Amino acid sequence: MTAPSLVARLRAAGCVFAEEEAALLEEAAASPAHLEELVARRVAGEPLEYVVGWVAFDGGRVAVEPGVFVPRQRTAYLVELAAPLLTAGDTVLDLCCGTGALGLALARRVPGLTVHAADLDPVAVACAARNLASVGGTAVVGDLADPLPPELRGTVAVLAANVPYVPSDAVALMPPESRDHEPRGTVDGGADGLDVLRRVAALAPAWLRPGGTVLSEVSVDQAPTAVELFAAAGLAAAVHHDEEREATIVSGRRTLRPTSSTTV
Known part of the structure; x- marks a missing residue:
């Protein structure tokens, strides 16, 4: 040929x-x-990433297996926001980890991190474990933070959660590469797309250290509700938007002071 x-x-x-x-x-x-x-x-x-076995993400390659959610380029914005919050020795949680791309990218940017990842799908966890091995990270099967060691509670500097956030009725409108090949559970976030984010907001304060931050990607239309969810959990919430990549991230910082919300 x-x-x-x-x-x-x-x-x-x-x-x-x-x-x-x-x-x-x-x-x-x-x-x-x-x-x-x-x-x-x-x-x-079939998605190109499945065919060649990897995706370029945040300046490096991430292994991808068929049936595992393919990291989107816009999600690198979350990495850019989270990396300055970290120093060597800090602990990162990557929930709904898929390939483990977020934890891997953060560990590449900030050497010396301790990375724990979790996902419901054993296929995704196997893929994440392979990716995170190079940075000494681990991945486990389970529902959000349930399978993580309890001694991590109150110690996490960054909780990155690339949760599914497409409203159920909108899944059929997604590009065929995603709709036909990625598991529905990796994109379908329930009626308003925020079912999983609600659970992340509720659990985050118990896992974050004082000053620790949870970050998650949402749509621009979901951002006001997402901020309310984080603020209701006692977190100082903010919205960050990158026009060029059409990326919107909501963050929530654990603080003993009164909560507030901002848009960046």
Whole structure:
């Protein structure tokens, strides 16, 4: 298969960045036969990240397995907000961890962190454990913080939770690559998209150290309600928005002072 014909096949299948994808597929292929297999999977609509086995995220590669939520590029904004809050020796929790991309990216930015990750899906946890091994992190199967060591309560500097936040009725409107290949539970956040975030807001104060911060991605329309959830939990809440990436993050800091909310 020549490069031009490969690009043409990908373009005909609707791949907008056909040239870039062709180069990645050729890099991932061990032989011409393997390349044909990879191309056939991509042309059939399988996400490129599943086909090549990794995703570029926050300046590094993160391994991705089929059936595990693929980290979105906009979510790197959460990493950018969280990293300045950390120093070597701090503890990070990555809940609803998927691939473990958030914990991994933070550990790459701030060496010396202790990273714990958790997810309901054993396939995702296995993927996260593989990614986090390089930074000494761990991943466990369980519902939010339930499987984590109780001695971590009150010690966490950053709790990163990339929770599902798409309203149930909107899941059918998502791009086919996500709708048809990622588990529904990784995107469906209930009627208003905030079911899981409500639970994270409720548990966060018990796990954060004084001054510790929980951060989660939401839609811009959900941000006011998300702030209310964090404030109701006794956290100093703020909204952060990046126009270029269309990324919105809500944060909540544990403090003994009266709570407040701001928009950045």
